[in-house]
Amino acid sequence: xxxxxxxxxxxxxxxxxxxxxxxxxxxxxxxxxxxxxxxxxxxxxxxxxxxxxxxxxxxxxxxxxxxxxxxxxxxxxxxxxxxxxxxxxxxxxxxxxxxxxxxxxxxxxxxxxxxxx
DNA sequence: TGCTTGACATAAT
DNA sequence: CATTATGCCAAGC
Numbered sequence: 001x002x003x004x005x006x007x008x009x010x011x012x013x014x015x016x017x018x019x020x021x022x023x024x025x026x027x028x029x030x031x032x033x034x035x036x037x038x039x040x041x042x043x044x045x046x047x048x049x050x051x052x053x054x055x056x057x058x059x060x061x062x063x064x065x066x067x068x069x070x071x072x073x074x075x076x077x078x079x080x081x082x083x084x085x086x087x088x089x090x091x092x093x094x095x096x097x098x099x100x101x102x103x104x105x106x107x108x109x110x111x112x113x114x115x116x117x
Numbered sequence: 118t119g120c121t122t123g124a125c126a127t128a129a130t
Numbered sequence: 131c132a133t134t135a136t137g138c139c140a141a142g143c
């Protein structure tokens with residue numbers, strides 16, 4: 001059967017090897033039940049000051065099928081504000097369904113769940 | 118081409 | 131704890 005292939009929407013998606021592609025590869029390697037922070041992803045790519053691009057990359061790439069975007073949270077273990085408030089709740093539900101617990105301040109206990117590559 | 122806006126992080130105030 | 135400033139780099143106008 002033929003799979004529908006969408007044309008690239010952004011330069012980054014069209015350019016393999018670009019920063020975004022590296023981000024996607026890394027995010028895909030986060031195991032179930034664990035989380036990583038935006039800054040951590042950036043740091044692992046050798047760009048400790050580019051955490052912003054990580055978030056931007058995820059927002060710009062909903063067309064990456066097997067991308068566990070929900071396993072990426074901010075430095076405090078919280079879910080970052082989005083345009084869509086529903087997505088924030090959805091992310092939390094996905095994490096909880098993987099066994100990731102939140103504390104009373106709505107934050108993931110990074111000490112327990114943060115991914116250690 | 119230049120300016121503004123972001124799923125961020127960190128330091129300073 | 132909140133507010134501000136700065137670095138980062140891509141997207142969109």
